[in-house]
Amino acid sequence: xFDYEQYxxxxxxxxxxxxxxxxxxxxxxxxxxxxxxxLSKDQIAMVSGIGCSSRLTGYVDCNTLHTTHGxxxxxxxxxxxxxxxVTVIVITGDGDxxxxxxxxxxxxxxxxxxxTCLLFNNQIYGMTxxxxxxxTPEELFSTTSPxxxxxxxxxxxxxxxxxxxxxxxxxxxxxxxxxxKLIAEGIQHKGFSFIEILSTCPEIHGRRNKLGTPAEMLxxxxxxxxxxxxxxxxxxxxxxxxxxxxIARAQGRG
Amino acid sequence: MQGTVRLMQGNQACAHAAIAAxxxxxxxxxxxxxxxxxxELARLLPRMGGKFIQMEDEIAAMAACIGASIGGHKVxxxxxxxGFSLKQExxxxxxxxxxxxxxxxxxxxxxxxxxxxxxxQGDVMQARWGTHGDHPMVVLAPASVREIYxxxxxxxxxxxxxxTPVILLxxxxxxxxxxxxxxxxPSQFKxxxxxxxxxxxxxxxxxxxxxxxxxxxxxFGEGYRYHITGLAHDERGFPTQNPRVVEAKQRRLHRxxxxxxxxxxxxxxxxxxxxxxxxxxxxVTARSARAAIRTARKEGIRVGLFRPISLxxxxxxxxxxxxxxVKAIVVAEMNLGQLIYExxxxxxxxxxxxxxxxxxxxxxxxxxxxxxxxxxx
Numbered sequence: 224x225f226d227y228e229q230y231x232x233x234x235x236x237x238x239x240x241x242x243x244x245x246x247x248x249x250x251x252x253x254x255x256x257x258x259x260x261x262l263s264k265d266q267i268a269m270v271s272g273i274g275c276s277s278r279l280t281g282y283v284d285c286n287t288l289h290t291t292h293g294x295x296x297x298x299x300x301x302x303x304x305x306x307x308x309v310t311v312i313v314i315t316g317d318g319d320x321x322x323x324x325x326x327x328x329x330x331x332x333x334x335x336x337x338x339t340c341l342l343f344n345n346q347i348y349g350m351t352x353x354x355x356x357x358x359t360p361e362e363l364f365s366t367t368s369p370x371x372x373x374x375x376x377x378x379x380x381x382x383x384x385x386x387x388x389x390x391x392x393x394x395x396x397x398x399x400x401x402x403x404k405l406i407a408e409g410i411q412h413k414g415f416s417f418i419e420i421l422s423t424c425p426e427i428h429g430r431r432n433k434l435g436t437p438a439e440m441l442x443x444x445x446x447x448x449x450x451x452x453x454x455x456x457x458x459x460x461x462x463x464x465x466x467x468x469x470i471a472r473a474q475g476r477g
Numbered sequence: 478m479q480g481t482v483r484l485m486q487g488n489q490a491c492a493h494a495a496i497a498a499x500x501x502x503x504x505x506x507x508x509x510x511x512x513x514x515x516x517e518l519a520r521l522l523p524r525m526g527g528k529f530i531q532m533e534d535e536i537a538a539m540a541a542c543i544g545a546s547i548g549g550h551k552v553x554x555x556x557x558x559x560g561f562s563l564k565q566e567x568x569x570x571x572x573x574x575x576x577x578x579x580x581x582x583x584x585x586x587x588x589x590x591x592x593x594x595x596x597x598q599g600d601v602m603q604a605r606w607g608t609h610g611d612h613p614m615v616v617l618a619p620a621s622v623r624e625i626y627x628x629x630x631x632x633x634x635x636x637x638x639x640x641t642p643v644i645l646l647x648x649x650x651x652x653x654x655x656x657x658x659x660x661x662x663p664s665q666f667k668x669x670x671x672x673x674x675x676x677x678x679x680x681x682x683x684x685x686x687x688x689x690x691x692x693x694x695x696x697f698g699e700g701y702r703y704h705i706t707g708l709a710h711d712e713r714g715f716p717t718q719n720p721r722v723v724e725a726k727q728r729r730l731h732r733x734x735x736x737x738x739x740x741x742x743x744x745x746x747x748x749x750x751x752x753x754x755x756x757x758x759x760x761v762t763a764r765s766a767r768a769a770i771r772t773a774r775k776e777g778i779r780v781g782l783f784r785p786i787s788l789x790x791x792x793x794x795x796x797x798x799x800x801x802x803v804k805a806i807v808v809a810e811m812n813l814g815q816l817i818y819e820x821x822x823x824x825x826x827x828x829x830x831x832x833x834x835x836x837x838x839x840x841x842x843x844x845x846x847x848x849x850x851x852x853x854x
Contacts, residue, residue, distance in 0.1 A: 232704075235715060265700045270544070281704055281716065286697040288547060289706035291570050294540045297532065301504060301541030302697065304528050305548025309698040330533035466528060473523035 230254045230264065232284050239278055241349075243429075243437025245396035245422030245444075249343060250279055252399050253312075256406035268311045270299040272319035275350045275424075276343035279314045293324025296331045299338050307463040310410060313340040317358040318348045321379055325357075328379075328417075332388035335414040336462035341406065342379055342419045347428040363432050383417040384455050390416035391455040396423060397444040401452070408453065414461045421447060478662035485658040487651050488555075490622045491581055492517035493660065494629035495553045499668055500579075501527035502550035504541035506534055506560060509593040510649040511583040514555035535563035539580070543567060546576045547705065549696030551633055555581035557649075558600060559590060561607070568642055569608030570707045572730065575684070575692060577636040577671055579629070581645045583652040584760075586838045595838035596648035598760055598811040604644050605789045611727060613734040615643045615741055616789040618759045622656040627666070628786070634669040635741055639733050640691050646788065648811065650761040650840055674701065684726070685712040690733035734790065743786035744795050748774070752781035754850055755799055757820055758809040759785050761840050766809060768843035769850060778854050788816065793823050800827040805853045809833040809841050829853070 240246045257267065267285040271277035273292035280287040286309070290298045295313050303311045320328055320342045331338060347365060348354040355365040355372050358379070362371040380391050390412040394402035402420065409416035421444050423429065425437040434440050471477030485493070492514050495503070503522055505515040515531065522529045528545070532538040535556055542552040556564060561582045571578050584600050586592025600607075604616045615635055619625040625647065632643040674681055674693035683703045686692045695701040708716040709723045717723065734741065745763075748770060749755060758766040763784040773780045783799055783806070785792050800806070806828055808817040813834050821830055833849045835841050 232715075234713070264702055266698060268697050281706065285702050287702075287704045288544070288697075289704065289708065290540065290543075291566055291707055294536060294567065297537035297540035298544040298547075300530070300532070300537070301502070301544025301546075301552075302548045303544075304530060304541070305502060305545035305550045306696070306698050309548075326533050327537055330537070466530075470523045470526055470528075474526070 225255060225258070227251060227254055230257065230284055232282055235282050238282055240275060241426035243425040244275070245345060245441065246276055246279065246343060248396045248399055249341070249402070249420050249422060250282065252403040253341065253406055255403045256410065259403065259407045260410060262310055266308070266310055268302060268309050269314060270295045270302065270311060271314040272324060274316040274319045274348065276314055276316040277319060293319050293322070294327065295319070296324060296327040296338065296340065300331060300336055303336055303338055304463055304466065307337070311338050312410065313338050315340065315342050317342065317344045317346060318356045321357040328383065329386035332383045332386035332415050332417065334462045335387065335389050335459045337414055339409045339416040340418070342417065343422050344379065344419055345422040345424040345428065347424050349424045349427050353427040353431060365428070365431065378449070379419050380417070380454050387459070388417045388455065389414040389457050389459050390453070392417070392453045393419045393421070393449060393451045395421040395444040395447065395451060397441045405453065412456070414459060478664045480659045480661040480665065482657060482659050484655055485622050485660070486513060486655045487622045487625045487647065487653060488513035488583065489517050490626040490658060491555070491629050491645070492521060494626040495579070495633070496521055496525055497663060498551065498630040498633035499670070500551045500553045500633065501525065502542065502545040502552040503554065504530045504532050504538040504545070504552070505554050506532055506538045506556070508557045508560045510585055510652050511555040511557045511581060514581060518553070535560035536567060539564040539567035542578050543571050543576050546578050547697050551577070551637070553579045553581070555583070557583050557585050558587045561600060561603065565607040569610060569612060571642045572608065572612045573707055574705050575640040577640055578642050579632045579636050579645065580642055584646065584648045592838040594649065596650045596761055596811060596840055597836070597838065598648055598762065599815070599836070600646065601788060601812070601815040604646050613641065613731045614789050615639070615641060615734060616646050616787065617643065618646050618786060618788050619651060620760050620763045620784065621651070622654060622658045625651065626658065626660065630666050634667070637669045637671040638691070638740070639737060640671060640694065641734065648760045678702070682712045683714045684710060686729060686733070690729050690736060738790060741787055742790050742792050744792040745782070745784040745786060747782035747784065749781035749783060749799065752779050752803055754778065754780040754805050754807065754854060755783050755803045756780065756807045756809060756846060756850065757783045759788065759816070762809045762811060765841045765843045766846050769846035772843065772847055773850050778850060780850050791819050791823070796820065796823045800824040803828055805829040805831055807831045807833055807846065807849050807853065809846050811835055811841060
C-alpha cells in the first residue's frame with residue numbers, strides 16, 4: 224500500500240473537493256509519480272492558479288505557490304528561471320489554463336521552458352458554481368449556457384503541439400497507472416511538458432447534464448475517442464539552459 | 478570614493494541603478510515610454526549573471542517577477558499606463574503575500590492608449606489604489622536623472638526592508654530626459670537585503686513577524702517547505718477565514734509600512750523658509766516650478782517649492798507645518814486633480830489652495846506657474 228501521507232499536509236485536511244471528484248485520483252497519481260522518480264520534497268515546487276484543481280498545491284508538502292487566476296505558468300516561468308535546479312510542476316484547469324491563462328500556455332510551450340504542466344480538464348468552472356468553459360462540449364448545459372453550450376470546444380493538446388510543446392500527452396482520471404507513468408515521463412522530460420488529464424465533475428457538471436454517478440462518469444473517460452498517451456515527444460533547446468548560454472556569452476565565456 | 482560623471486537618460490539611470498541595488502532579474506513587456514529600461518537591462522543583466530525575460534504580456538511580466546523573487550532574486554519590471562493597469566492584480570498578490578518587487582511606471586497621457594510619447598501625472602491615484610482591496614503602497618517620485626538613480630536603489634531597499642512592492646513613478650519627460658549625472662560610487666549608498674529566517678525548517682512560520690512587523694524570508698527550494706497563497710492566510714501561510722487572523726494580517730501589512738515612515742517619507746523644501754506662497758509640485762512639474770520661483774524671486778515675490786519625493790505614504794506632517802506658514806499653496810499637476818485632494822486633506826483650511834492643472838500632454842511651463850503665483854501673491 225502506497226504511503227500517501229508522507230506527501231500530505233495533514234493540517235490542510237479535509238480538502239475542499241466534492242465527493243466523487245476526479246481531482247483526488249489525479250493527485251494520488253502525481254504523488255506516486257514523484258515517488259517513482261525519487262524526487263525530494265524540498266526540490267519540488269508546485270505552482271497553481273485559481274479553481275478547484277489549483278487548490279491541490281495547498282495539500283502537498285513541498286514548496287507551493289497558489290497564484291492568481293490563469294497566471295500559474297507565468298509565475299512558474301519566473302521561479303524556474305530564478306531557480307533552474309528546482310523541479311517546477313504547474314497545476315491548472317480548463318478555465319484557468321485555457322481561457323484566462325491561454326496566452327501563457329502557448330508561450331510557455333513556445334519557450335520550451337522546463338516546466339511540467341498538468342491541466343485538469345473537467346469541462347467546467349466548478350469552484351464558481353458551474354459556468355461554461357472552453358472545453359465544455361457543445362450543447363451541454365451550465366449556469367451560463369442554460370440553453371446549451373453554443374461555442375466550439377477546443378483540443379488543448381493540439382494547441383500546445385501547435386505552439387511548439389516538446390512533450391504533449393493526454394491521460395485520464397480513470398486509467399491511473401498509465402497516468403502516473405505519463406506524469407513521471409513529463410517531469411523527466413527536459414523542456415515544456417504538457418499533460419492534459421481528462422477528469423470529472425460529478426457534483427456540479429454531472430448532475431446538471433445527467434452524466435451518471437461519479438463511477439459512471441469515470442468509466443466514461445475510458446471510452447474517450449480522443450487519443451491518449453504520449454502524443455508528441457521531441458527535443459529542442461531548453462529555455463533556462465539557453466539563458467545560461469547567453470550569460471556565458473555576455474560574460475565572454477561562451 | 479567619488480562617483481563618475483556621465484550623460485545619462487532617466488530610464489537608463491533606472492536600469493543602471495537597479496543593477497547597483499542588486500537586481501538580478503527583470504521581466505517586462507515593451508511599452509512606450511519605459512522600454513529603454515528593458516532594453517538596457519537585456520544588455521546589462523546577463524553580464525552580471527542576471528536573468529532577463531521579455532514575457533508575453535504585462536500580466537505575465539509581473540507574475541514572473543514575483544515568481545523569481547520567491548526564488549530569492551531582487552526583481553524589477555517597468556511599464557507605463559496601460560501596462561500598469563494590467564499589472565494591478567498581481568501587484569496586489571505581491572502585497573498580500575509579502576514578496577518584494579520594484580515596479581516602474583513611466584507616466585504617459587491617458588486614459589486608455591492616450592498619448593504614448595507625452596508626459597502626464599495621471600497615475601498618482603492608481604499607483605496608490607490601483608489594485609483591489611485594502612492595502613498599503615509605497616510610491617516614490619523622482620524629478621531628475623540622478624534622483625531616478627537614487628530612488629531606484631531606495632525602492633529596492635524599501636521593498637526588501639518591508640517585503641512589499643515599491644513603485645517608482647515618473648513622467649515621460651523625466652524618463653527620456655538626458656542630464657549630466659554623477660553616478661555614485663557603491664560606497665556612497667547602502668544596500669538592504671530582505672530579512673532571512675534563522676529558525677529551523679520545522680519551526681518556520683512564513684508569515685509570523687517579529688516586532689518589526691516583517692516576516693523572515695526563505696526562498697523556495699531550501700528545505701523550508703511552505704505555502705504561499707493570495708487567499709487570506711494565517712502565520713503558516715495556509716488559507717483561513719478566521720476574522721481575528723484576517724484582521725491581524727491586514728493591520729500588520731499597514732503597520733509595517735507606517736512604522737517605517739521616517740525611512741520612507743521624503744520631500745524637498747526649496748526656498749520655503751521665508752516663503753509666503755508655496756508651490757506644491759512633483760516630477761517634471763517641480764522643475765518648472767523651480768524655474769518659476771527663480772523668476773518670481775527676482776520680482777520680489779517670496780515663493781518656494783514643496784516637492785514630495787514619496788507620494789505614498791504622503792508627507793502629511795511636513796506639509797501640515799508649511800500650511801500654517803504660507804498664505805497660499807499652488808498645487809501644479811499634469812492631471813485635472815489628483816494629489817491636490819491629499820494636499821487639501823492635510824491643509825484642512827489652514828491656507829488657500831490654488832490649483833494649476835494641465836492635461837494636454839505638454840509639460841507645465843514655468844511661465845504658467847509664474848502667472849498663477851503672481852495672481853495669488
